Amino acid sequence: MSAPRAVVFGVSGVTLTADERAFLTEADPLGFILFARNCEAPDQVRTLTGELREAVGRVDAPVLIDQEGGTVMRLRPPNWHDAPDAERLGNLYPRDPERARAAARAVGALFGAELRDIGVDVDCAPVADLGLPETTGAIGTRAYSRKPVIVADLARAMGEGLMQEGCLPVLKHLPGHGRATVDSHRALPRVDAAPDTLRESDFAAFRALRDLPLGMVAHVVFAAFDAENAASVSSTIIDDVIRDEIGFDGFLFSDDIVMAALQGRHSERAAAALAAG
Numbered sequence: 001m002s003a004p005r006a007v008v009f010g011v012s013g014v015t016l017t018a019d020e021r022a023f024l025t026e027a028d029p030l031g032f033i034l035f036a037r038n039c040e041a042p043d044q045v046r047t048l049t050g051e052l053r054e055a056v057g058r059v060d061a062p063v064l065i066d067q068e069g070g071t072v073m074r075l076r077p078p079n080w081h082d083a084p085d086a087e088r089l090g091n092l093y094p095r096d097p098e099r100a101r102a103a104a105r106a107v108g109a110l111f112g113a114e115l116r117d118i119g120v121d122v123d124c125a126p127v128a129d130l131g132l133p134e135t136t137g138a139i140g141t142r143a144y145s146r147k148p149v150i151v152a153d154l155a156r157a158m159g160e161g162l163m164q165e166g167c168l169p170v171l172k173h174l175p176g177h178g179r180a181t182v183d184s185h186r187a188l189p190r191v192d193a194a195p196d197t198l199r200e201s202d203f204a205a206f207r208a209l210r211d212l213p214l215g216m217v218a219h220v221v222f223a224a225f226d227a228e229n230a231a232s233v234s235s236t237i238i239d240d241v242i243r244d245e246i247g248f249d250g251f252l253f254s255d256d257i258v259m260a261a262l263q264g265r266h267s268e269r270a271a272a273a274l275a276a277g
Helices: 018-027 042-056 086-092 097-117 148-164 195-200 202-208 235-245 266-276
Strands: 005-009 029-034 063-065 067-069 168-174 214-217 251-254
Touching: 005 018, 018 042, 029 042, 042 063, 067 097, 086 097, 086 148, 097 148, 148 168, 148 202, 195 202, 202 235, 214 235, 235 266
Parallel strands: 005 029, 029 063, 168 214, 214 251
Antiparallel strands: none
16 A cells, blocks of 8 residues: 655535545545635534545544634634634733643643544644744734743643644744744745844744644745745755754644745645655
8 A cells, every 4th residue: 555645635615526535535645634614613524524534545644724823713613612812822921921821721722622523633733933023914923922932831832732632733834934024825035034043042942842743844035044945945944954953853744835935836846845855
C-alpha cells in the first residue's frame, strides 16, 4: 500500500460531491482542512468528516481546522461556543498570569472537545507570532503579546488544553510572522530585521514551544537568512532556522499554498515547499 500524498485538501461545501469523492480517492491526500463554508451544524460536520476519511480509506486521516478564538473561528455560535482572541488573554496576563494561563488552557480544552466531537483532530493553533506595533492586521489580535515569554506561556497553555481533549495543536507561523507588515494572503512580506533581533524576540517564543508536535511555516522572507525565498519554500530557513536554531523537530505544514505570497502554478508551489523540507 502506497503512502498518502503529502498534501492537505479542502472541499467546496457542506457535503462531499461525487466529483470530489472521486478526486480524493484517486489523489489520496494525507488529510483535509475544513473552512467556515464546510461547517453548518454538528451532525452535518460529523457526516462530512466521515465521508472524507471514507474517500481515502483511512479512519486516521487527519482533519484540520483553524479554530483560534476571536476573529479566526470556523465554528461559531449558535452551534459552537465563542471564545476570546489571543490579545485579550495577553492583556490579562500582566495583571493575573495564572488566570490568563488558565483561560488559555480552557479555550484549548473547549475547542479540543468540540472538534473531536465532530471528527476534527487537528487545530491550526496556537499562534506564537509577536504582536508588535508594525504587525499586519492579518495577525493583529491573533497575537498574545509583544513579549516572547507571555506568548510562549499562553500558547503552551492553549496547546495543552487541545491535547488534553485529544486534538493536536499546530504551532504557527514559524519562524514568526510578527514583523511582517503586509498580509501574506495578498503579497509576500519581507522582514529585514537583524539575525540577533530575530533570535532574541521572534524566534524565542517558538524556541520555548519547540516540543509541540506540529508546526506551520510562514510565507515570509527573512532577508537576514534567505533574501530571495519565503520561509515556506526555503531550505535554509527550514533547516538552519526552524530545525537547528529553534530546534523544532515536529511535523511541518506549509501555510496555504494558494495565498498570493507565493508565485507560480499551485503544483510548482507545492513542489517547492516539499523540496524545502
